[in-house]
């Protein structure tokens with residue numbers, strides 16, 4: 001939870017906070033694919049094919065999505081019963097990343113439209129229309145796309161470390177065997193394109209760790225249940 005430092009570690013963590021929200025949408029049962037792109041201008045884009053952050057009107061005439069990205073929470077979850085799903089998940093890190101970004105651009109595909117919002121250092125720069133986000137297009141898809149540029153007056157370094165990001169995304173794929181994570185690094189000339197999908201889950205993770213090492217003993221974990229001899 002939250003960022004923890006203004007070093008490269010904290011910088012990369014911005015991506016993980018946004019990715020974790022997409023993973024929560026996967027855990028809720030609605031998202032099968034997450035796309036992470038390191039863009040040429042130094043920003044990062046994270047996209048999922050979940051339900052899309054709710055855009056409907058919330059309490060005093062503001063879109064629910066706007067509240068998600070502008071309300072800093074002390075901890076725990078968004079404490080509104082209107083969206084209490086079975087999982088009760090969805091992190092509160094989006095607003096933190098927003099506050100630490102020179103800009104954050106949000107596109108939400110939901111209810112047949114692409115809804116748009118944009119912030120600079122956490123402050124909205126798009127005017128709401130009757131309290132709701134403007135629609136910038138039609139779509140039959142659903143999902144959330146967040147593009148953000150880390151604030152260089154806050155972070156000591158602003159170049160994401162691809163190797164660390166890739167390693168974390170790969171681990172996330174091992175932990176979520178039904179999730180596909182696509183990584184693209186568009187920063188220097190040729191694009192790096194990697195698909196992380198690990199249907200074998202953490203068993204595959206251990207196997208891949210062991211691949212580099214000498215085997216000491218036979219497996220002690222059996223898929224499908226525990227064993228007691």
Ligand code: 28F
Pocket residue numbers: 018019021022025046047048050051052053054064068078080083084085090144145146
């Ligand atoms: C690119 C990063 O952030 N994906 C997300 C959802 C979906 C819902 C949601 C998110 C406000 C308070 C509940 C949709 N429909 N990807 C993302 N996908 N947040 S973040 O809800 C946030 C609500 O808590 C969602 C019905 N319920 C929840």
